[in-house]
Amino acid sequence: MFRLSEVALDPSVLSRALANASAGACVTFEGWVRDNNAGRGVRRLDYQAYAPLAESEGQRILAEARRQFAIVDIRCVHRVGALAIGELAVWVGVSAAHRDAAFAACRYVIDEVKKRVPIWKNEHYADGESGWLHPDNTPVASEQIARGTPAGEA
Amino acid sequence: MTYRVLYFASLRDAAGCDAEQVSAAVTDARELYAQLRRKHSFTLNAARLRIAINGEFAAWERPLTDGDEIAFLPPVSGG
Numbered sequence: 001m002f003r004l005s006e007v008a009l010d011p012s013v014l015s016r017a018l019a020n021a022s023a024g025a026c027v028t029f030e031g032w033v034r035d036n037n038a039g040r041g042v043r044r045l046d047y048q049a050y051a052p053l054a055e056s057e058g059q060r061i062l063a064e065a066r067r068q069f070a071i072v073d074i075r076c077v078h079r080v081g082a083l084a085i086g087e088l089a090v091w092v093g094v095s096a097a098h099r100d101a102a103f104a105a106c107r108y109v110i111d112e113v114k115k116r117v118p119i120w121k122n123e124h125y126a127d128g129e130s131g132w133l134h135p136d137n138t139p140v141a142s143e144q145i146a147r148g149t150p151a152g153e154a
Numbered sequence: 155m156t157y158r159v160l161y162f163a164s165l166r167d168a169a170g171c172d173a174e175q176v177s178a179a180v181t182d183a184r185e186l187y188a189q190l191r192r193k194h195s196f197t198l199n200a201a202r203l204r205i206a207i208n209g210e211f212a213a214w215e216r217p218l219t220d221g222d223e224i225a226f227l228p229p230v231s232g233g
Contacts, residue, residue, distance in 0.1 A: 031233050047232065048162055048163055048166070049232075050160065050162055050206070050225055050227065052209045053206050053209055053210070053211070053225070054232075056209070056210070057211075078232055078233075089233070090232065090233050110233060113232060113233055114230075114231075114232055114233035115230070116230070117230060117232050118162065118206075118225075118227050118230055118232075119230055119231070119232030119233075120162055120163035120228065120230060120231050120232070121231040121232065122163070131164075132163040132164040132167070132228070132231070133231035134163070134164065134198070134202070134228050134229040134231060
């Protein structure tokens with residue numbers, strides 16, 4: 001199950017849902033909001049999603065992982081909205097009979113989610129600027145924001 | 155033709171809205187984006203975008219139909 005969440009995530013609660021008597025391995029990944037990117041101080045992030053397509057594409061990725069790896073259960077939750085430094089932004093959890101499949105499936109899902117799911121990150125920098133990150137990881141909107149175009153600061 | 159166009163991330167900031175109704179005499183998504191790019195001064199090239207039509211990823215070549223909901227998707231940065 002892939003879902004978006006507007007509220008803070010509790011990894012211990014999320015992990016418990018993976019429990020299964022046939023599983024001998026559990027691998028989880030937590031993506032956290034860090035206080036820097038590309039040499040700039042970051043104060044906080046906003047995540048924006050195209051929710052219906054993000055959820056359907058996320059489900060597709062989980063279904064691919066189920067086909068490719070011998071796993072028992074797999075889940076992913078991605079935050080949207082305003083996040084503070086240190087908050088959990090994305091969580092992937094996999095249970096499997098054995099660890100190899102659990103590690104591989106977890107890695108597959110986080111990599112594909114970052115590549116394919118329509119979610120965007122707006123970094124608010126320590127110097128007061130902000131900008132949406134697009135795939136080469138450079139902010140695109142900072143010049144518009146600097147000119148005063150309505151942005152995510154509302 | 156009338157379309158509903160959805161904007162995200164830097165395109166949303168530049169357009170100043172998350173969605174708008176657009177009347178345009180085009181059925182080609184590239185031409186529609188070119189018109190909207192001029193209107194809103196979008197900095198992103200079409201080559202950097204994907205599109206979705208009615209909630210599903212679609213090829214740029216797919217002809218648009220009156221009433222379609224079209225999303226121009228900047229490169230994603232989740233995770």
